[in-house]
Amino acid sequence: MKKNIVAGNWKMNKTLPEGLALAIELNAALAGAQPNCDVVIGTPFIHLASVAEAIDTNKIGVAAQNCADKESGAYTGEISASMIKSTGAEYVILGHSERREYYGETSEKLNSKVALALANGLTPIYCCGEALEVRNANEQNTYVKNQLEETVFNLSADDFKKIVIAYEPIWAIGTGITASTEQAQEMLAFIRGLIATQFGHEIADETSILYGGSCNAKNAAELFSQPDIDGGLIGGASLNVADFKAIIDAF
Ligand code: PEP
Numbered sequence: 001m002k003k004n005i006v007a008g009n010w011k012m013n014k015t016l017p018e019g020l021a022l023a024i025e026l027n028a029a030l031a032g033a034q035p036n037c038d039v040v041i042g043t044p045f046i047h048l049a050s051v052a053e054a055i056d057t058n059k060i061g062v063a064a065q066n067c068a069d070k071e072s073g074a075y076t077g078e079i080s081a082s083m084i085k086s087t088g089a090e091y092v093i094l095g096h097s098e099r100r101e102y103y104g105e106t107s108e109k110l111n112s113k114v115a116l117a118l119a120n121g122l123t124p125i126y127c128c129g130e131a132l133e134v135r136n137a138n139e140q141n142t143y144v145k146n147q148l149e150e151t152v153f154n155l156s157a158d159d160f161k162k163i164v165i166a167y168e169p170i171w172a173i174g175t176g177i178t179a180s181t182e183q184a185q186e187m188l189a190f191i192r193g194l195i196a197t198q199f200g201h202e203i204a205d206e207t208s209i210l211y212g213g214s215c216n217a218k219n220a221a222e223l224f225s226q227p228d229i230d231g232g233l234i235g236g237a238s239l240n241v242a243d244f245k246a247i248i249d250a251f
Helices: 016-030 045-054 081-086 097-102 107-119 132-136 140-149 181-199 201-206 220-224 241-248
Strands: 005-009 038-042 060-064 091-094 123-128 164-167 209-212 231-234
Touching: 005 060, 005 091, 005 164, 005 209, 005 241, 016 038, 016 045, 016 060, 016 241, 038 091, 045 060, 081 107, 091 107, 107 123, 123 140, 132 140, 140 181, 164 181, 181 201, 181 209, 181 220, 220 231, 231 241
Parallel strands: 005 038, 005 231, 038 060, 060 091, 091 123, 123 164, 164 209, 209 231
Antiparallel strands: none
16 A cells, blocks of 8 residues: 655754754644644754654654765765665655755766665655746656656666655745646646556555645645645645644645
């Protein structure tokens, strides 16, 4: 059965005490609750161990926002998948458009990152999505197809089953412009169709595909009501417990 997932991406926000307080507040808000989705928070690296220690990780999964494309060694400043796993984190967000755009993440690097994440027992939340020019040219399907074909479609079926896909149109990230429910559903159905062609219908039906891009407490319920939208990757609205909890409760 595919899972519904609401995953927060804190990006480069919150000092360690602030992040810990946010995680503890969310943990308290979910104590006794039975959400109809898995809940994940993607924190900066330095928060991972403290957050995983402070919350009930059976209720809230912890995600890193990146990992190194190398296993270990002389790569100053990098954080490996095994280091992430050792903090108690279970997920890693990979291929976010901000990393592709500002840190030169190529498909080749992402293939290494995905492989290392899987080898270390982390669940990749693999992001894809087009820029505004691509959408305006109505080339978003080809663009997203290429992004997937160059990376996660090279996985074995067994490995592909372990990943989560997040479609995040770049024009909707942090802009307050949400893709319309129809645009989001249409793209997620298209992605599920691609997965079915590549790996078969059973795997396609079991893959969790998330929408991300200005998803908030007001629009989440309508987005999540769509047959192919299995949850959200949430940036800004994950920095506030009331908003994030309202998105979780939208399921
Ligand atoms: C994101 O960056 O993953 C994201 C979806 O951001 P926001 O919700 O702020 O648009």
